[in-house]
Amino acid sequence: MTADALSAWSIIQTASLTDETALVQRLVAGAALDAPARAAVVSTGADLVKRIRASAKPGLMEVFLAEYGLSTDEGIALMCLAEALLRVPDAETMDALIEDKIAPSDWGRHLGKSASSLVNASTWALMLTGKVLDDREGGIVGTLRGAVRRLGEPVIRTAVSRAMKEMGRNFVLGETIDKAMDRAEELEAEGYTYSYDMLGEAARTEADARRYHLSYSRAITAIARAAKGNDIRTNPGISVKLSALHPRYEIAKRERVMEELVPRVRALASLAKAAGLGFNIDAEEADRLALSLEVIEATLTDPALKGWEGFGVVVQAYGRRAGAVIDWLHALATKLDRKIMVRLVKGAYWDAEVKRAQVLGLESFPVFTRKQSTDVSYIANARKLLSLTDRIYPQFATHNAHTVAAILHIAKAQGLTAMDYEFQRLHGMGERLHDIVLTDNATRCRIYAPVGAHRDLLAYLVRRLLENGANSSFVNQIVDEDVAPEQVAACPITAVERLAAIPSPALKTAPGLFGARKNSKGWDLTDAADLSAIDAARAPFQDARIDAAPRLAGRVVGGPRLPVLNPATGALIGHVTTAGLPDVDT
Numbered sequence: 001m002t003a004d005a006l007s008a009w010s011i012i013q014t015a016s017l018t019d020e021t022a023l024v025q026r027l028v029a030g031a032a033l034d035a036p037a038r039a040a041v042v043s044t045g046a047d048l049v050k051r052i053r054a055s056a057k058p059g060l061m062e063v064f065l066a067e068y069g070l071s072t073d074e075g076i077a078l079m080c081l082a083e084a085l086l087r088v089p090d091a092e093t094m095d096a097l098i099e100d101k102i103a104p105s106d107w108g109r110h111l112g113k114s115a116s117s118l119v120n121a122s123t124w125a126l127m128l129t130g131k132v133l134d135d136r137e138g139g140i141v142g143t144l145r146g147a148v149r150r151l152g153e154p155v156i157r158t159a160v161s162r163a164m165k166e167m168g169r170n171f172v173l174g175e176t177i178d179k180a181m182d183r184a185e186e187l188e189a190e191g192y193t194y195s196y197d198m199l200g201e202a203a204r205t206e207a208d209a210r211r212y213h214l215s216y217s218r219a220i221t222a223i224a225r226a227a228k229g230n231d232i233r234t235n236p237g238i239s240v241k242l243s244a245l246h247p248r249y250e251i252a253k254r255e256r257v258m259e260e261l262v263p264r265v266r267a268l269a270s271l272a273k274a275a276g277l278g279f280n281i282d283a284e285e286a287d288r289l290a291l292s293l294e295v296i297e298a299t300l301t302d303p304a305l306k307g308w309e310g311f312g313v314v315v316q317a318y319g320r321r322a323g324a325v326i327d328w329l330h331a332l333a334t335k336l337d338r339k340i341m342v343r344l345v346k347g348a349y350w351d352a353e354v355k356r357a358q359v360l361g362l363e364s365f366p367v368f369t370r371k372q373s374t375d376v377s378y379i380a381n382a383r384k385l386l387s388l389t390d391r392i393y394p395q396f397a398t399h400n401a402h403t404v405a406a407i408l409h410i411a412k413a414q415g416l417t418a419m420d421y422e423f424q425r426l427h428g429m430g431e432r433l434h435d436i437v438l439t440d441n442a443t444r445c446r447i448y449a450p451v452g453a454h455r456d457l458l459a460y461l462v463r464r465l466l467e468n469g470a471n472s473s474f475v476n477q478i479v480d481e482d483v484a485p486e487q488v489a490a491c492p493i494t495a496v497e498r499l500a501a502i503p504s505p506a507l508k509t510a511p512g513l514f515g516a517r518k519n520s521k522g523w524d525l526t527d528a529a530d531l532s533a534i535d536a537a538r539a540p541f542q543d544a545r546i547d548a549a550p551r552l553a554g555r556v557v558g559g560p561r562l563p564v565l566n567p568a569t570g571a572l573i574g575h576v577t578t579a580g581l582p583d584v585d586t
Contacts, residue, residue: 011324012290013528018320020364021502024373028493030323030380037409038491044405045489048436052401052478053485055432171428172199173449177222180451184236188226191438192447195237195280195424196223199452202243209264212244216268219451224275232310233393233422233444237278239314240268242292251291251526262298269299273308278341280312285349286319286366287356287526293328300336312341312395317378318350318367326384326392333391342385343395343424346374354507361510361522369504375492379406386414386421394421397448399430401478402489404437418443433478546574 033041174180177196184194198219203209220238227235243249246261265281272279281296283289296313305311315325326342333340353367368374378398385394386407396407404423411421422444425434438445477483496502513519524530546564559578566573 009293009328012293012321012328018364020320020368020373023320024368024376024496024502027323027373027376027380028496031376031383031406031493033379033406033409033491033493037413038494041402041405041409042486042489042491044408045402046485048401048405048433049478049485049488051436052432053481171426171450172452173427174451175453177219177451180449181222181226184226184447184449187447192445193234193236195239195278195446195448197239197282197448197450198244199450200241200244202241202249203245203247205247209245209247212241213264213268216240216245217271220268220271220275220277223277227276229276232276232278233419235276235278237280237310237312237446238272239280239282239448240265241282241284242295243284243288249288249291251287254291254294257291258294258298262295265295265299266302266304269302269308269311270304272310273305276310278310278312280314280341280343283314283316283345283347285356286321286353287524289319289321289325290526290528293325297332300332300338300340306336307338309339309393310341312343312393314343314345315381316345316347316349317381318347318374320366320368322377322381323384326381326388330388330391339391339393341393341395343397344378344381344385345397346378358508358510358513360524361520362524363511363521364509365507369507370496370499370502372492372495372499373502375400375403376496378403379410379493382407383410386410386416389416389420395424395446396421397424397426399425399433401433402491404433405489408437408441408443422446424448544574545572547577548574549577550579 173183173194173196177198180196188194196219198212198215200212200215203212216238223236223238229235242261242265245264246257249257249261269279281292284292299305300311313325313329315322315329319325322344329340329342347367350367354365354369357365368377382394382396382403385392396403398404398407407421407423418441423434423437424446425431425448427447427449434445437443477488510522511519523534548564559580561575561577564573564576565571
């Protein structure tokens with residue numbers, strides 16, 4: 001590695017739990033937006049919000065979450081239902097699930113509140129279904145409702161299932177890659193490009209990994225038909241999850257991962273190169289970050305990929321190491337004398353990252369604990385990417401009007417053209433925002449489009465709801481007329497500067513989880529710093545040999561003295577002398 005790459009790698013390896021306050025202060029400085037710049041960005045963002053609200057086609061996700069956010073019992077019930085319904089095995093369980101999640105909720109208070117007729121119609125259906133399923137009322141009314149419930153359960157079951165599948169259709173472009181590409185043609189004609197994502201979570205078995213690899217290979221072959229331009233940035237692309245290509249994608253199996261996974265990624269990348277497609281490696285959980293970068297480096301150094309500028313990496317701004325990852329990728333691209341794509345996203349596993357750190361007993365979190373800090377990180381790292389366009393083609397995935405306004409402001413100040421970077425959005429979200437930006441600024445815009453059967457939708461859908469369902473979410477607030485446009489597009493840098501404490505007091509780190517009783521310290525066995533500390537503590541005992549023998553009050557006769565070996569390595573640990581019959585008699 002070069003000196004720059006080694007420096008960034010050192011941070012990546014050791015700084016997963018770096019001090020949040022100091023880091024956010026550095027990011028505020030890195031965002032480099034003074035008071036006039038902040039005011040200009042907020043003004044542009046607020047104008048975008050007003051134009052989105054005035055639009056005749058707000059996105060279904062924005063309208064839905066404005067009415068049923070995760071701050072309401074009804075929103076939580078719907079999320080639980082969406083997450084579970086499509087994998088319920090039988091009708092009886094499905095009926096019980098619908099009754100459990102719909103009947104207790106107060107749907108009537110949402111009736112007629114939404115600007116969307118589709119959402120209002122859904123509210124009517126949910127309210128009536130809830131009343132039919134509610135059996136708390138006795139007497140003749142209760143008896144009649146019981147009869148309607150029994151007779152109507154198949155109808156309710158079918159209706160709710162279809163409603164959830166229709167919701168899924170709004171977030172999945174097609175059940176097959178061919179169907180997805182057919183649906184994509186309409187927006188491609190308007191200037192959009194696509195990045196396809198084959199739905200499915202991590203491989204659990206080798207058979208899973210081979211199936212996903214075949215699915216990716218077939219998808220690349222199919223998408224190649226739409227890659228008609230010489231500029232790879234104008235062609236469609238594909239996103240790949242490393243965890244889908246290996247059943248033991250974890251640091252404990254590093255040697256096996258490098259031996260088995262790298263050839264699979266290289267094979268897919270070679271297919272994409274030959275087809276003229278973009279090829280992005282998706283970001284996953286923080287404990288896999290360093291391993292993913294090793295796989296990426298091993299893939300990019302393949303001579304067969306020399307000179308190819310279609311390889312891309314996703315970086316999550318909520319991660320405290322995001323800036324170091326970008327520095328490392330730039331150093332790697334410089335070393336290999338090529339350009340790579342970097343897609344900057346907010347991050348999709350925040351809840352899981354927080355929970356994992358608490359369960360393991362870690363002293364801090366690998367992610368920022370406030371949404372404003374993540375937004376600041378995004379802007380600071382967007383500026384970094386826009387300053388590294390000699391080796392990086394920045395891709396900004398966002399549905400936030402303030403973030404879009406900040407990127408446009410920074411790009412203009414740096415003298416960049418609309419061809420030097422692109423915006424991205426999820427299929428089914430942020431449509432109007434990106435329509436406006438594409439029309440007004442002639443920037444490129446790519447749509448991240450999931451492809452797959454509805455049975456594979458669940459985990460993806462729930463991640464989207466968790467990301468965007470909170471009250472503070474931009475997607476939640478965008479169509480809520482009670483929230484002023486200037487508040488929706490408020491500057492996160494100013495918000496962070498006004499905080500009494502940057503770490504969120506609502507999130508307890510592992511040592512303080514149990515109040516007065518101090519929690520035990522944990523170790524992260526995927527973290528290089530923790531592993532080094534454990535190795536250092538073990539070092540004094542490295543060559544020690546342990547002898548075990550019976551401990552008796554009298555004379556020990558003992559049996560044979562046997563060697564004890566480490567079952568993992570075969571190394572000699574010590575010896576044990578067994579007890580003999582005379583020792584037992586003693």
